Amino acid sequence: MPHNNYPASYYAATANAKVVRQELQENKQADVCVIGAGYTGLSTALFLLEKGFSVIILEAAKVGFGASGRNGGQIVNSYSRDLDSIERSASASAAKLIGDMAFEGGRIIRERVARYGIQCDLKDGGVFAAFNQKQMHHLEAQKALWERYGYPHLELLDKQGIQRVVASESYAGGMLDKQGGHIHPLNLALGEAEAVESLGGSIFEQSPALRIEYGDAPLVHTPKGTVRARFVVVAGNAYLGNLIPELAAKSMPCGTQVVATEPLDDELANSLLPQDYCVEDCNYLLDYYRLSADKRLIYGGGVVYGARDPADIESIIRPNMLKTFPQLEKVKIDFAWTGNFLLTLSRLPQVGRLGSNIYYSQGCSGHGVTYTHVAGKVIAEALSGQAERFDALASLPHYPFPGGQRFQVPLSALGAMYYNLRDRLGF
Numbered sequence: 001m002p003h004n005n006y007p008a009s010y011y012a013a014t015a016n017a018k019v020v021r022q023e024l025q026e027n028k029q030a031d032v033c034v035i036g037a038g039y040t041g042l043s044t045a046l047f048l049l050e051k052g053f054s055v056i057i058l059e060a061a062k063v064g065f066g067a068s069g070r071n072g073g074q075i076v077n078s079y080s081r082d083l084d085s086i087e088r089s090a091s092a093s094a095a096k097l098i099g100d101m102a103f104e105g106g107r108i109i110r111e112r113v114a115r116y117g118i119q120c121d122l123k124d125g126g127v128f129a130a131f132n133q134k135q136m137h138h139l140e141a142q143k144a145l146w147e148r149y150g151y152p153h154l155e156l157l158d159k160q161g162i163q164r165v166v167a168s169e170s171y172a173g174g175m176l177d178k179q180g181g182h183i184h185p186l187n188l189a190l191g192e193a194e195a196v197e198s199l200g201g202s203i204f205e206q207s208p209a210l211r212i213e214y215g216d217a218p219l220v221h222t223p224k225g226t227v228r229a230r231f232v233v234v235a236g237n238a239y240l241g242n243l244i245p246e247l248a249a250k251s252m253p254c255g256t257q258v259v260a261t262e263p264l265d266d267e268l269a270n271s272l273l274p275q276d277y278c279v280e281d282c283n284y285l286l287d288y289y290r291l292s293a294d295k296r297l298i299y300g301g302g303v304v305y306g307a308r309d310p311a312d313i314e315s316i317i318r319p320n321m322l323k324t325f326p327q328l329e330k331v332k333i334d335f336a337w338t339g340n341f342l343l344t345l346s347r348l349p350q351v352g353r354l355g356s357n358i359y360y361s362q363g364c365s366g367h368g369v370t371y372t373h374v375a376g377k378v379i380a381e382a383l384s385g386q387a388e389r390f391d392a393l394a395s396l397p398h399y400p401f402p403g404g405q406r407f408q409v410p411l412s413a414l415g416a417m418y419y420n421l422r423d424r425l426g427f
Contacts, residue, residue, distance in 0.1 A: 005062075006062060006064075006065060006069065006186070007070065007337045007338075007339070008335065008337060009069075009070055009186075009258070009260075009335055009337035009339075010260035010292065010296065010298065010334070010335040010337075011069055011070065011073075011184060011185060011186035011187070012069070012186065013335065014184070014187075014292075014294070015186050015187060015190060016119060016187050016190055016191070018062075018190065019190075019193070019194070019197075021059075021062075021063070021203050021204060021205040022204060022205070023204060023205065023206040023207050023222075023223075023224060024058065024204035024207040024222050024224060024225035024227070025224045025225050026224075026225050027225055027226045027227075027228070028056055028202075028225065028226070028227045028228070029227070029228045029229070030053075030054045030055055030056040030202075030227060030228075030229050031048070031053040031054045031055065031229060031230050031231065032044075032045075032048055032053050032054070032055045032056070032229055032230065032231045032232070032233060032383065033055075033056050033057075033058065033218070033220050033227040033228075033229035033231070033232050033233070034055060034056070034057045034058070034232075034233045034235055035057075035058050035209045035220065035232065035233065035234050035235055035236055035240075035243070036057070036058075036059065036060075036066075036234070036235035036236040036237065036239070036240070037057050037058075037059035037062075037063040037064065037065075037189075037193060037203055037205070038064060038065075038066050038067060038068035038069075038189065038235065038236075038237065038239075038372070039068040039188075039189060039192070039368065039369065039372035039373060039376070040235035040237065040361055040362075040368075040372040040375050040376055041057055041059075041233065041235035041376075042057070042063075042068075042189060042192040042193060042196060042376070043108070043192070043372060043373045043374075043375065043376025043377065044233050044235060044375070044376035044379045044380055045057055045196045045201050045376070046112070046192060046195055046196055046199070046201075046376065047376050047377050047379075047380030047381075048380045048383065049196060049199040049200060049201050050199065051380060051384055053380075053383070054200070054201075055196070055201040055202070056201070056202045056203075056204070056227050056229070057196065057201065057202065057203045057204070058204055058207045058208070058209050058220065058222060058227065059203060059204065059205045059206075059207060060206070060207065060208035060209070060236075060239065061205065061206065061239075062205050062206075063189055063190055063193040063203065063205065064185070064186045064189030064190060064193075065239070066236075066237065066238060066239040066339065066340065067237060067238060067239075067339050067340060067341050067342075067364075067368060068185060068186075068188075068189045068368075068372070069185055069186035069189050069339075070185070070186075070258070070337060070338075070339030071185050071256075071258075071339060071341075071368070071369060072182075072185075072256075072258060072278075072280075072288045072289075072290070072298065072300045073182045073183050073184060073185045073278070073290065073298065073369075074126060074180070074181075074182050074278045074280060074288055074290065074369060075105075075106045075109060075126065075180050075181040075182060075183065075278075075369055075370055076126060076177075076180055076280065076367060076369065076370060077102060077103050077105070077106060077146075077151070077177060077179065077180060077370060078102040078103070078146070078367075079102065079347075079348060079349065079365075079367055079371060080347040080348070080364065080365035080366055080367035081346065081347045081348050081365075082142060082145065083095070083098075083099045083102060083145055083146070083149060084145055085346075085348070086098050086099065086348065086396070087099075089346065089348065089396055089397060090392070090395055090396055091395065093392070094391075094392040094395045094396075097388065097389050097392040098392050098393060098396075099149045100149065100150075101374050101378070101389065101393075102146075102149065102151075103146075103149070103151050103179070104370075104373075104374045104377070105369070105370025105371055105372070105373040105374045106179055106180070106181065106370050108370075108373040108374065108377065109122075109183070109188070109369075109370070109373055110122070112188075112191075112192060112195065112373075113183075113188070113191070115195075116191060116192070116194070116195040116198070117191075118187070118188060118191030118192065118194075118195070119187060119191065120183045120184045120185075120187040120188040120191060121182075121183060121184045121187070121292070121293040122181065122182075122183050123181050123182050123183075123276055123277075123278075124178065124179070124180070124181045125176065125177070125178060125180060125181055125275060125276070125277035125278070126176075126177045126180020126181055126182070126277055126278045126279070126280070127157070127162070127165055127166065127174050127175070127176050127177070127180075127277050127278070127279045127280075128142075128174055128175045128177070128279075128280060128281075128282055129162060129166060129168075129170070129171045129174040129279050129280070129281045129282065130171060130172050130173050130174050130175075130281075130282050131170065131171060131172060131281065131282065131283070132172050133172060135172070135282040136156075136172055136173045138282060139156065139173070139174065139175040139282070140156065142175070143156060143175060151179075153177060153178040153179040154175055154176065154177055154178070155175065155176040155178070156173070156174075156175050157173050157174045157175060157176060158173050159171070159172055159173055161173065161174070162174040164274065165273065165274060165275050165277055166272075166273060166277075166279055167271050167272050167273070167274075167325070167327070168324050168325060170323065170324055171281075174279075176277070180277075180278065181278065182278040182290045183369075184292070184293070185369065204222075204225075207222045207223070207224075207225070208222060208223070208241075209221070209222060209236075209243055210222060210223065210243075211243075212232060212243070212244075212358065214354075214355055214358070216357075217229065217230060218231075218232045218357060218358060220232060230357065231357045231358070231359065231383055232357065232358045232359070233358075233359050233360070233361075233379055233383075234247070234354075234358065234359070234360035234361075234362070235360070235361060235362075236362075237341070237342045237362050237363070237364065237368070238253040238254075238340035238341055238342040239253075239340065240362070244354070244360070246354075247350075247360060247362060249400050250344065250345070250350060250363075250398050250399065250400050251342045251343065251344050251350065251362055251363045252342070252343045252344075253340045253341070253342055253343075254303050254304065254340065254341055254342075254343045254366075255302075255303065255304035255309065255310070255338045255339065255340050256300060256301070256302060256303055256304075256338065256339060256340075256341060256366065257300060257301065257302045257304075257310060257313045257316050257317050257336070257337070257338050258298060258299070258300035258313075258317070258336070258337055258338070258339070259298070259299055259300070259313065259314055259317045259318065259321070259333045259335065259336045259337075260292065260296045260297070260298045260299075260333070260334055260335040260336075261296050261297045261298075261299075261328065261331050261332065261333055261334060262296065262331060262332045262333075262334045263294050263295050263296055264291075264295045264296065264297065264331065265295075266295065268327070269291055269295040269297075271327075272291070272297065272325060272327075273290070273291050276290075276291055277290070278290035285301070285302070285303055286301060287299065287300065287301035287320050287321075287324070288300050288301065289321070289324070296334070297321070297325070297328065297331075299317055299320070299321045299324075300317065301316075301317060301320055302316045302317060302320075304338070309338050310338060313336035313337065313338060314333050314336045317336070318333065341364060341365065341366045341368065342362055342363050342364065342365070343363065343365050343366070344362075344363035344365055344398070344399070345399040345400070346396070346397060346399055347365040348363070348365070348396050348397075349361060349362070349363050349364055349365070349371060349375070349393065349396070350362050350363040350396070350398045351375065351378070351379075351390065351393040351394045351396070352394045352398070353394070359379050359382065359383070359390075361375040361378075361379060361393075375393075378390050378393060
């Protein structure tokens, strides 16, 4: 069922001017039909248009309606599982290519913002916050790992160091990524959509893909029209539904919750995060937060397996926010919303082809802001005949969830409970 409005999030309330885009109501043709107007689809379309392809994007709801317009807004490098996991899962040559891509997404975002004049409150700097010495040892290893792949922008922080960037007693230390950062995620998506259209691409909203006819020139059906294309790119992620059952069997939508406080006075806001960095902690079920452009604290976390909407989001997030910042006890929450990301069993992205001309990327596993922008570039390369990087990503294993879709939620929740207990006990 089409969605007519964005969720009642802080991002929707502060979005730049939103273009009203038409529903597809006729039969169209293009070189490429992209399914989904989130970051993966928009990034793919932009790179293809810059290479001279004609592109039509079909969006079931509105540009950035899904995770791209609801996430924590953090530019975090690498993947949900880090490069050491990829080294164990891929050949040496593929791991090298995937590792080199791990730090490319943030550069792509900054280049897009600059080239197309996108107003999305871009700020530099992100912090990984450690609760204990075990997590600090992990950060030390992560720093060495990233530096082995030629990434020199990290700085370890001891307890005094992290307290200079985060006004919280919770942490034993941390690590600053100077090339991390944060953005207004919906405004980034809206700006990228305008860039797509400025290059001649077409975006149709309220136009869900209902069926794909496979063949030499695939035909994508929507409720009131079709698109015939040389290639189809499936970029629906957690909002794809069951359009392609074999993809749904290897992934699971999960919900994460976010709140935004009332605007804080300058003194309080600047005391919480003096350098205006974004922060995520090192727990398996992690919390993440940052300041918005108008000095609200945006704080997120929590995972609901199977993507059910919690009845009271504030009751899930506020206790953790106050553990981090007890000085916010009397501060009101103005916005609370949920959004879905797509989890894979390996927590690594799934990339591949269906036949010779239907391409897909899915399963960012909560780490999608940067990865999706790289995925778009890599898919565009593959459609242009340069598939080395695409094939490297496609070589990562795509595991089905044990027990099939029926047992995805309970088994994943049990696994999460185990890791959450480990976090709480510090081992």
